[in-house]
Amino acid sequence: PRAAPLELSGNDKAPLNEVAPPEAKTAVRDLLPPQQDLPPLEGLSTLRHVSHLAHPGDSLTRLFIKFGLKEPERQLWLQSIQKSHPIKGLRPGQEMHFYFVKPEPSANRSGGQETLKALEIELNEDWILTWEKGRKEIVFSKREKPYDVELKTAGGVVESSLPEEALKAGLDPSLISQLADIFSWEIDFHKDIQTGDTFKLLYEQKSRKGREDQASFRILAAEIVNAGQKFFAIYFEQEKGKGSYYDLDGRSLARAFLRFPLEFTSISSQFSHSRFHPILKVDRPHNGVDFSAKRGTPVRAVSDGKVLYAGWQKGGYGRMIEIQHDSVYATRYAHLQGLAQGIHRGLNVHRGQIIGYVGSTGRSTGAHLHFELYKDKEYVDALKFEYPPEDKIEPALRRLFDNAKKLFLTELAATPHS
Ligand SMILES: [Zn+2]
Incomplete structure (x- = not known):
């Protein structure tokens, strides 16, 4: 069993008789948390774009002079940057992008000189700082760098233990602890899992370009068959960015309390x-x-x-x-x-x-x-105590949840056990 990139083999394997949308793959993506694509700065594609990696000793002032900005324009930019997100010195290798615009033919005041329209400075691995000259002033924004999201599926039959089988299937260890967490109130991974039990996962792998080794993973749907009993978990966000796992009836699998405070022997x-x-x-x-x-x-x-x-x-x-x-x-x-x-x-x-x-x-x-x-x-007695369950899916979100469920189940059904 291997974790393979998601290939949809059509809807013929769909377990549900209901109509599945023709482009299930696209549709599944639509249900995912937003991919946070960095929107291109408006109209910047028509501008002259200069990329620059900061050298030791570079400063914004020096770079502005190098790129031909006149004193008043330099001051305007430096003040604006100072006000919004002061740059205390550039890190050698820090990535910067300058976007220049030619003056409109009617506005001859700048004497045909290009002016700086926008500036992007990489803050760190995750964030980009952007300043863009609008009609009135320079507008600052801090934007998260885009990442790639890949949908994957995996499955396996337990021979010895579930964690072992999941590792064999090429799953990242973080997915295995997620799985144990998600089902912790239903299945005790230490005691209950037995030979012949099966699992299937649909998950997303999120990484930034060039940093694939630091990908993060999230289970979107899971199916476990334990001693002949099937358990499902469906990831759903009732509130943007605040997802949780639900059974097929929309009941939360999480409780306000963890079942155990640690992984124990x-x-x-x-x-x-x-x-x-x-x-x-x-x-x-x-x-x-x-x-x-x-x-x-x-x-x-x-x-x-x-x-x-x-x-x-x-x-x-x-x-x-x-x-x-x-x-x-x-x-x-x-x-x-x-x-x-x-x-x-x-x-x-x-x-x-x-x-x-x-x-x-x-x-x-x-x-x-x-x-x-x-x-x-x-x-x-913490071991015998029944913690109150968390809420169900709100009625208003029920249809969205059912759609997600249908698509996720289609993916799981199309996933082999090995
Ligand atoms: Zn004690």
Whole structure:
């Protein structure tokens, strides 16, 4: 099994009897988040365009002189740049584009001299700064560089483990953790996946020119057959830029809480009202769940919230973080080796954000995360707790969602398992 560029083999394989649009490929693209093409500056194609890579010692003033800008024009540009996005010096190799315009025949004042119509300066890998002379003034904009989006599909049959199979299918590891996250409330990737289970993915690969090795990936649709039961996930944005995964009925697969705060190897100690404490050698209630994991494994906030406590706790918790999620729920993460950078009391964190790393600080016998969940200040067993599900697709967006679903399912149906 290999991840292959998406080739549509027509709609004959469509699982649905409903009419699929003739250009499914185009249509799928239309449903994707906008590709953020950098729109060409208006009318610039008719201008004289000079590209320049900054040399050591280059400055805007020098370049303006080099390109023949007269003093008043230079001042106009420099002031405008200073006001909008000051350039503190050019980085050698920094890419710049100058666009020059000839004066209109009627306006002879500039004596037939070309003037600068627009200037583009690459800010970094992601952004371009643009100044364009309009009728009244020079207009500044900051634009994101375009990237290529490729749609791909992959599939496989599980022989040993799903992650292993997915790697064999040529999938990026980030897609595998996305997959586990998406289905985390439906399928436990550690326990439930078995030989013969199958998976199919439709995903996008986003990269910038020349930086294909740093592509980012996003699952658009997934199908897993686990013990004969089919699970689907459809990516959909109810709000621009804020996507989530839904089942075929439009119910969100996500909950306000992650099922687990980390990737763990086993659960070594479960919530109980009384257990023998290995260090204190007494029976004490164990208020929490112990997740065994390698030292240094990232620990995530299970839901959005505010950090109530982050630091060393004398009571045996070692390095500990406490998060208040809302007026009802709070969580605790203990025995951490370290806090994630920037984590401190009062900070707002979001679901899935890395807050610290697994360790064995405080009263602990080995690397693990001690995790506590509180509901209305009462301990709750996090493993048995049913977190409230998130919302469904809004009725007004239902048709859009159904369209996306239909197209995605068509793609999945056309994807072989190997
Ligand atoms: Zn514990």
